[in-house]
Amino acid sequence: MSSFEDGPRQANRWTDAHAGSPVLVVEDERELAEEIRLELQASGHQVQLSETVDDGLRAARSGAAVLVIDRMLHGEDGLSIIETLRGEGNATPALVISALSSVDERINGLKAGGDDYLVKPFDIRELTARVEALLRRGGDARQTRLQVGALEMDLVERTVQRDGKLIDLLPREFALLEYFMRRPDRIVTRAMLLEDVWNFKFMAQTNVVDVQVGNLRRKLDPSGGRRFIVNIRAVGFKLNADT
Template sequence: MTNKPEARAQTIVLVEDEQAMADEVKGELESKGYLVRLASIAEAADAARVGDAAMMIMDRIVFGEDSLVMLEALRKEGVKVPVLVISALSSVDEKVKGLKAGGDDYLTKPFAMVELTARVEAMLRRLDDIRTTKLRVGDLEMDLIEKSVHRAGVKIELLPREFRLLEYFLRHPGRVITRAMLLQEVWQYHFSLETNVVDVHISNLRKKIDTKGMPSLIVNIRGAGFMLNANA
């Protein structure tokens, strides 16, 4: 679960008016090796414009002001910095609004810190491999055009949903992936579940892609979610 700090520390601009919350987010992200700068809405906008921020985490309402207005303005100016919107407003409507305004992801309070860091890491990685046609981890290979998966040269038959699930893992190797992220990204479900159905999907996928006697490619991360073992 501990990720080595990146060679060049990335700066994350944090817009949050609740001090305790800001401290925790800052502490958590700094422990993961990021530089975190607390900023007001205006300061954050400036940092984004000059390219000072690898990404931004914004509370939806900061001191009574809707930060989406600033985000929309930034996007109009063509500023592409990844933005994670944090909000007390949990309705799907608000999520849609947040994403429409240019947010890349939307997290509803209260959330666990692992959820936040997992999303931050996924977002900072996201830009890298959009154009790839083949994804590979160890001897597992996925062809995105042919929609086929091979492990050590042996073809593995996957259902469409299993394929998408595996694709998401392959796009984020070595990263913590939470159940909520999988629900949102693989199934497009924007609500929380009270059943362990995601775990069942994962274990079904494992049965298909794992080789007997070898440790599983997808490991459980206690209290957080799952991770694709990048060194397999």
């Protein structure tokens, strides 16, 4: 059964038609689903609720700006929704939520096509922040391929090629490069990367951005040059469009 049938829970329709970006929440724990709905609506989003894999897949195909999908739905794995959508060329950003907290499970969620993974229990405000980070990726979220110069990214197959040759990237490196490729020739600050790629909501004293950018550079250009990602002194980084 999709959504809720009692009180304000309207089946298979957006619960706040005048609000902003539509978010589909596929969660069979009704109390949690309702809490998520109320928080997202308070932030100005339209929200649709579904409880099963089948209903969630149908709702996702009908259109949403972001998906929030629980791993376990009445004994079925919610990742099957994302895998099916990606196989159909649908690249709608998806946040996976789950009580499965191991590194392997999080990697499975990302490999299935998920864009982010949030472990239960979580602060509902963090979920909203992550949803909004996915929304900030821009209007090209449904693209299945990105190309900037010699770099080509397949968002369905989760592959990257440089000059036609495959590059093996870890999930975080893939997300980092995707962020750059959606903003070619635009300056990207460390604060932007911490917030949108790492989901940090405060200025942490960390060199994680520089370390990961360095790792990504070495994979994009093993020669040691900086053909693709360049430093912008005292500001951040930029992906060159003419490479």
